[in-house]
Amino acid sequence: MYLPEDELQRIDEEERLLKGQYKHHIHVCLGANCLNAHSAQVLSALETEAKARGLEKVCSVTGGGCRGLCVAGPTVTLEPDNVLYGKVQPNDAGDIIASLGGEPVERLNRPTDNPFFMRQQRIVREMEGRLNPERIEDYIAAGGYKSLLKALNEMTPAEVINEITRSGLRGRGGAGYPTGLKWKTVAKARGEHKYVICNGDEGDPGAFMDRSVMDDFPHRLLEGIIIGAYAVGADRGYLYVRAEYPLSVKRLQLAIRQAQKQNLLGNNIAGTAFNFDLQVRVGAGAYVCGEETALIASIEGKRGQPRPRPPYPAESGLWGYPTLINNVETFANIGAIIRNGSAWYASIGTEKSKGTKVFALTGTVSHSGLIEVPMGTTLREIIFDIGGGIPDGRKFKAAQTGGPGGGCIPEQYLDLSVDFESLASVGSMMGSGGLVIMDDRTCMVNVAKYFLEFCKSESCGKCIPCRVGTAHMFDILDKITKGEATLDDLTLLEELCDTVKHTSLCGLGQSAPNPVLSTLRFFRDEYIAHIVDHVCPAGVCEFEKEAVR
Amino acid sequence: MSVVVTLKINDIDVSGQEDETILDVAREHDIYIPTMCHLDGLSSVGACRLCLVEVKGMNRLVTACTVKVAEGMEVYTETERLKKYRRMLVEMLFSEGNHICSVCVVNGRCELQSMAGRVGVQHITLPYYNPLRTLDTTHERFVIDRNRCILCTRCVRVCDEIEGAHTWDLGGRGIESHVVTDLNTFWGDSPTCTGCSKCVHVCPTGALFEKGRSVTEMTKHREFLPYLTMMREKK
Numbered sequence: 001m002y003l004p005e006d007e008l009q010r011i012d013e014e015e016r017l018l019k020g021q022y023k024h025h026i027h028v029c030l031g032a033n034c035l036n037a038h039s040a041q042v043l044s045a046l047e048t049e050a051k052a053r054g055l056e057k058v059c060s061v062t063g064g065g066c067r068g069l070c071v072a073g074p075t076v077t078l079e080p081d082n083v084l085y086g087k088v089q090p091n092d093a094g095d096i097i098a099s100l101g102g103e104p105v106e107r108l109n110r111p112t113d114n115p116f117f118m119r120q121q122r123i124v125r126e127m128e129g130r131l132n133p134e135r136i137e138d139y140i141a142a143g144g145y146k147s148l149l150k151a152l153n154e155m156t157p158a159e160v161i162n163e164i165t166r167s168g169l170r171g172r173g174g175a176g177y178p179t180g181l182k183w184k185t186v187a188k189a190r191g192e193h194k195y196v197i198c199n200g201d202e203g204d205p206g207a208f209m210d211r212s213v214m215d216d217f218p219h220r221l222l223e224g225i226i227i228g229a230y231a232v233g234a235d236r237g238y239l240y241v242r243a244e245y246p247l248s249v250k251r252l253q254l255a256i257r258q259a260q261k262q263n264l265l266g267n268n269i270a271g272t273a274f275n276f277d278l279q280v281r282v283g284a285g286a287y288v289c290g291e292e293t294a295l296i297a298s299i300e301g302k303r304g305q306p307r308p309r310p311p312y313p314a315e316s317g318l319w320g321y322p323t324l325i326n327n328v329e330t331f332a333n334i335g336a337i338i339r340n341g342s343a344w345y346a347s348i349g350t351e352k353s354k355g356t357k358v359f360a361l362t363g364t365v366s367h368s369g370l371i372e373v374p375m376g377t378t379l380r381e382i383i384f385d386i387g388g389g390i391p392d393g394r395k396f397k398a399a400q401t402g403g404p405g406g407g408c409i410p411e412q413y414l415d416l417s418v419d420f421e422s423l424a425s426v427g428s429m430m431g432s433g434g435l436v437i438m439d440d441r442t443c444m445v446n447v448a449k450y451f452l453e454f455c456k457s458e459s460c461g462k463c464i465p466c467r468v469g470t471a472h473m474f475d476i477l478d479k480i481t482k483g484e485a486t487l488d489d490l491t492l493l494e495e496l497c498d499t500v501k502h503t504s505l506c507g508l509g510q511s512a513p514n515p516v517l518s519t520l521r522f523f524r525d526e527y528i529a530h531i532v533d534h535v536c537p538a539g540v541c542e543f544e545k546e547a548v549r
Numbered sequence: 550m551s552v553v554v555t556l557k558i559n560d561i562d563v564s565g566q567e568d569e570t571i572l573d574v575a576r577e578h579d580i581y582i583p584t585m586c587h588l589d590g591l592s593s594v595g596a597c598r599l600c601l602v603e604v605k606g607m608n609r610l611v612t613a614c615t616v617k618v619a620e621g622m623e624v625y626t627e628t629e630r631l632k633k634y635r636r637m638l639v640e641m642l643f644s645e646g647n648h649i650c651s652v653c654v655v656n657g658r659c660e661l662q663s664m665a666g667r668v669g670v671q672h673i674t675l676p677y678y679n680p681l682r683t684l685d686t687t688h689e690r691f692v693i694d695r696n697r698c699i700l701c702t703r704c705v706r707v708c709d710e711i712e713g714a715h716t717w718d719l720g721g722r723g724i725e726s727h728v729v730t731d732l733n734t735f736w737g738d739s740p741t742c743t744g745c746s747k748c749v750h751v752c753p754t755g756a757l758f759e760k761g762r763s764v765t766e767m768t769k770h771r772e773f774l775p776y777l778t779m780m781r782e783k784k
């Protein structure tokens with residue numbers, strides 16, 4: 001009889017044997033950021049150099065995924081010495097190969113014993129930089145798909161759901177809905193078919209957490225989705241990925257083919273009676289399709305517009321069937337929870353927000369890149385310890401979390417612990433994990449205007465408040481930044497915020513006023529300075545010489 | 550067999566069946582809830598947001614046209630907050646398009662016009678956009694004047710759900726959204742349009758009208774819609 005465990009075991013052993021042949025392993029980051037910085041050329045230069053020196057039997061050169069320190073890309077990781085090189089160029093290959101076994105190349109070396117690496121805790125990004133995303137064998141040798149086999153062979157669907165419920169995992173898409181509860185609802189719903197959808201339509205400006213998961217750990221994502229499908233009883237699934245992520249699409253399609261070949265997807269998965277078919281569906285560029293009902297409409301081939309809930313997708317989703325929709329990062333957590341147990345997961349994080357969260361740390365911060373920290377870490381730790389503080393001796397002004405629907409958090413809340421409730425209490429939100437740091441050269445009115453411009457152009461146009469309201473709000477902000485607004489305009493802006501926030505159909509409109517509301521809450525004096533004194537305190541906005549009063 | 554539930558709307562005890570929406574039950578009991586995109590006989594899309602009501606225990610406002618009634622529900626339809634939002638929403642509609650009543654074919658019979666009176670909009674505080682919008686007179690009998698369109702999508706739904714032609718759909722997004730015929734071609738060239746005039750008659754404003762009608766001369770007849778729906782349900 002065919003035993004999938006044996007097959008995984010065989011691949012695992014072969015991999016170890018293969019890896020054991022080499023004395024040195026060189027992993028070149030092939031994430032999107034490093035690829036843009038020509039890491040593919042670095043990879044081939046290293047291969048050529050190793051061959052030229054007759055070292056191809058001693059050192060292996062592979063693509064290895066992302067280490068998170070995007071600011072230093074392209075990055076190269078050496079194992080087992082645990083050396084990290086940054087800003088590597090193809091002509092550095094000779095020095096790198098020559099230094100193997102000896103002292104690392106000083107001019108490229110990036111210390112890994114600093115807070116950026118030491119203060120992080122990795123679950124979603126476990127083994128970062130050491131797994132070749134295009135090989136299923138790498139993932140299997142790292143213990144991959146064992147959680148799936150454990151779930152299929154040793155647990156009933158109800159037990160899987162209970163485990164997820166006990167872990168306290170909450171949806172990582174932004175709203176923080178308890179994952180176990182969602183799974184239970186879909187499991188209870190009745191339907192001839194059930195669907196699982198993975199929402200990979202990450203579109204917040206400055207956010208690239210989900211892309212890194214899809215690019216670097218496609219198999220970890222697949223494993224989570226397949227476990228989810230088993231738990232809720234789904235037989236079909238879609239991975240909805242935005243078209244702007246061609247690398248993710250390519251790697252996920254490859255991963256699906258590899259998983260099908262190993263009988264981890266398809267009919268009778270791993271020799272059990274469980275069937276599950278998964279496909280990649282590519283979005284067409286609308287931000288609103290990250291909203292679950294709009295996403296479903298998009299998969300159905302309709303115009304990407306949200307519809308009122310209830311009924312929720314758990315009850316009536318894709319083509320009217322019960323549908324489980326979770327975010328990429330949520331699914332990427334599942335394997336680790338099944339493997340290590342819910343008690344382990346629940347021990348990480350705060351009382352109400354468990355586990356870790358991946359943030360895309362960008363803006364004016366020294367170490368921009370991807371970080372994963374336990375829930376409850378303070379903003380100060382993230383920005384000043386892990387992020388290395390504000391460069392060029394500038395002063396911190398605000399941190400923007402939660403994407404276009406989030407808010408700006410000022411200096412007095414730097415010791416706020418980062419979790420779903422705390423961020424909401426200061427008028428922002430967790431969102432999907434974008435974290436934009438702004439220094440004292442930033443004009444907060446201009447920031448609000450930027451996000452409103454985004455919401456205005458991404459509004460689908462279905463409901464009146466979002467379609468017309470965001471356009472009016474943008475116009476008023478535009479007037480303020482040009483010194484043409486009056487205090488009456490500010491009052492109207494606040495009224496519009498109230499109406500749009502409470503009457504819009506979907507999350508896009510409901511959260512669109514947040515950037516305005518939070519900057520008005522903490523930086524109202526800047527608005528007044530623009531309107532009354534015709535001065536931009538940060539020196540960003542330019543006014544006409546003859547200001548119109 | 551559906552279950553009968555009892556609930557309160559504006560502190561009045563009412564009853565309904567559990568597959569009915571808040572709007573259905575309110576109308577049966579002569580409680581007025583303003584609607585623009587809703588039309589009996591078409592699917593509900595919850596787009597105009599005018600039928601938003603407060604339900605005790607729900608932290609968000611809900612659209613009466615899509616939410617089903619439940620036992621013990623307490624609904625409020627005329628709170629100060631709702632009245633303020635409705636005025637703002639109607640103002641938004643006026644500021645978005647080019648609604649000049651004095652030259653409109655449905656002046657005096659227009660749903661947007663009467664809605665403004667009903668929710669108490671006397672003047673528009675928002676700046677007018679005065680957008681440059683198109684008018685398509687290529688159809689031999691009808692005209693679409695997008696200046697007067699409020700994007701309720703009744704035409705899109707009636708064409709798709711009742712006539713089955715799906716000539717109408719939406720193009721663009723956000724403030725640029727507009728109704729289009731087929732793949733954004735001229736209406737007169739449409740191979741799918743059957744010329745049934747259903748879209749013209751469900752249109753709440755003067756955006757769709759019959760050729761040859763002058764100011765105030767267009768009356769819309771919607772009697773066919775509940776009749777057709779009822780006859781189809783009987784089958």
